[in-house]
Amino acid sequence: MSSEHAPRAPYRQPQQARSAATLARVLQAAEAVASAVGLDEMTISGVAERAGVSVGTIYRRFEDKEQLINALTERMLDRREEYVAEQLSQAAPSLSGVMDAYAHALLQSFADSTSLFPALLRARGAHPTDRGARAITAIHRLLLEAAAPYAGEIRRSDPQGALDTAARAVLGACFHNSVRPDPATGEAAQRRYANELSDMAIAYLLTPDKRGTSRT
16 A cells, blocks of 8 residues: 555654643744744754754654644644634623624634744645644534524524534635735724624524525
8 A cells, every 4th residue: 555645643742741841832933933934944943943942852753844834733723723712602692792703713813914824724734634624623613512502593594504604604704814915904904804704694694595484
């Protein structure tokens, strides 16, 4: 069997607190270096210098730069999942409150003035798209769980399907904003854009179907 498309082994996870702290410092340094010079120009030696560790320390954890980029992608996606979960847990107790928290959290989590996050998702690592898909699935599940108590407010004939459509539309718009050449930047512009996305989603969810049987 050819190993050409076989998944690579993950990087070595730390077993001790000191090693975990070193790994966190290396990943933080990698994010800073990549943000400053781009993924293509980022080097292991540059990351080591920024982190204050030896090049050998990094190679004991990662086989190569590709594996380091994969770990950096994991770190940034984990942070985004945690942020969205936190914001949804604090949402106002209504369908509108949940969608508003979702839109604002997603736009903020995708916002990256250095374009590093979109670049990471486009990077050809071991399986970055698989990890991105898992993150999207997790974020989608978080929204469904947060909105479940208010599903009765949805006036579409298929409330669950409608919520799925609204969630995908908001997610797609937030990702598109992060890769477009003229994204909404700055606190005021991002707040306005997130408000518009939330209003659009709520208007759709509260509007009866034109092509089907609406809920009464």
